[in-house]
Amino acid sequence: MLRVQGLARSFGGVYAVRDVSLDVADGETRGIIGPNGAGKSTLFNLISGHLAPDQGSTELAGSRIDRLPPHRRAKRGVSIVFQAARIFRHMTVRENVMVGAHLRASAGFPSAVLRLPSHFATERAIRELAEDALARVGLLEWADSNAEALPLGQQRAMQVARAICAGPRLLLLDEPASGLRSQEREQLARVVEELKSTGVTIMLIEHDVAFVSRLADRVTVLDLGSVIAEGTPAEVRADPKVITAYLGAEAEAA
Amino acid sequence: MRTPLPVLVGIAATAVIGLVLPFVLDRGGLALYIDVALSACVVVGISLLMGFAGQVSLGQTVFFAIGGYTAAVLVLNDYTTAVPVLNGVPPALVGMVAAPVVAGVIALLLGIPLLRLHGHHLAFATIAMHLIFLVVVQQSEPLGGSVGLMGIPGLSVGPFDLAGHQSMAFVSLGVLALVMLVAHNVVASRPGRALRALATSETAAESAGVPVGRYKLLVFALSGAFAGLAGSVWAYYVGYLSPEMFPVSMSITFVVMAAVGGMGSIWGALFGTVLIKVVVSSLGTLGTASGMPDYAPAVMSYAVYGLVLVLVLLFLPHGVVPEIRDRLLPLLGPRRARPPQGGGSTPREAESGATADSEPVTSQSGAGVQPSGHGAPGSS
Incomplete structure (x- = not known):
């Protein structure tokens, strides 16, 4: 590999x-x-x-x-989980993990601006991937929390979820x-x-x-x-x- | 993402106020209203650019002016021989569509070299861009040189004459609503999430596959297009354009509005614009009132305006709207709570009691936690 x-x-x-x-x-x-x-x-x-x-x-x-x-x-x-916590600020745990699934979809700016069906399909799909990854690391109940507010252990787990979400x-x-x-x-x-x-x-x-x-x-x-x-x-x-x-x-x- | 009810009420109230004001304002008030609405379009773009892409632009007026000149040149010249397809389409509309496109494309091209710079370097480079633009316009015959372009016809679409102050106020409101809707749709989407992510950590965003450079460039182009659209309406409204209408101080004021309202907040951009414009305008009125000493206008416009800026940045460093949001939202929905500001380095026990699994954790490596992140929005 x-x-x-x-x-x-x-x-x-x-x-x-x-x-x-x-x-x-x-x-x-x-x-x-x-x-x-x-x-x-x-x-x-x-x-x-x-x-x-x-x-x-x-x-x-x-x-x-x-x-x-x-x-x-x-x-x-290639997916990496950094040693230092790299949390995306002002975003919930779910949103942080959803960024990890960025590459699993392709809806870009035009579909976002025009709210095309592909935008909604993408949001749904990415959300499911993120929730699946969160469930695997045991963080699903934290999904709506602000990511910065998580204790260290959960921040680590969240980053692992973010990496898994990319399907590496x-x-x-x-x-x-x-x-x-x-x-x-x-x-x-x-x-x-x-x-x-x-x-x-x-x-x-x-x-x-x-x-x-x-x-x-x-x-x-x-x-x-x-x-x-x-x-x-x-x-x-x-x-x-x-x-x-x-x-x-x-x-x-x- | 559910929107809390009080926020929805606030949005509805703002919309109602925006729709009612043009009926009650006098001529001076309408001029201020139009100025606020069009400036807010520019500031929304800056707020996206600075809050999400972490890029400063002290040259956003350039795109406002480019939009204005694009629209003016189109309505003042007969382009239908060159582009026969547009025969019969109202020239003012052609101008309003072309303005954001031209401004956006120029922003994209200028952004390719400019966005390689960061922080202060980028800020200075955008000021330089602004100065170069002014010199180019002064020397350019088709753009009227330093004299400017006169006699730009007021906005009219087919049989509808929209050139009056009141109808221009509604046009400006419509343009602002469009800009805010586009900005909102971008933020709440896959690319928008990627942008918010790269504002904190470009490294981590890249590892998730976000093409950081391209996304920054697209936000720059989008902010240019917003400014260009506003510029075209401005050109129709005032009826003439000249280089001295677009000083560097105008660009700086736009950034001040974004900072006061709150970087990375669409409503903050609107609020900051309204606040600064209204404060400056009422100080001007006050300073020139009878009985005031000769130095009053200068003291009022600079000193008090500066004082407002200093006070806001001292006590509400993240801007008015994000500060209010962060203080009120935890009361509305405890699960979206934010940790207190200040960026301490100990892992915080958030929402204690919400989960059984939230015992304190001892950090073995001090470098393990960085709640304050890197390149936070608005920190540059």
């Missing part, structure tokens, strides 16, 4: 991502782990198109996407579970498992190794912008390089 080759991006001479190559199979769930500053979020931004790479190529289902702007990549099926082929989740209570984590894990069962390819950045191990088929470990290990969760956990670079550092910190 996704093939990244030799991707590199530096900021002011410092490499955030240095020569990263990876292959994510169709329907796979790939965990991305690594210490802070390993380049995980930068990698996601390179894949989603919010950053331009200095070098390297990105292919989605066999075609190059690295020159496309983010909205064109979204059209090809490749879903990028940047630390979706951070700041969530265990019960919310459990719900999130179930949503991810459900998406996985419908064949969506998922990439998941997460610090919680237990959470990643449960969901990911394979795990890629980044450190200082490079891939230092890749394999099944069990293989990666046993890798001495990983233990030094990541788990070791964390164990010391703890």
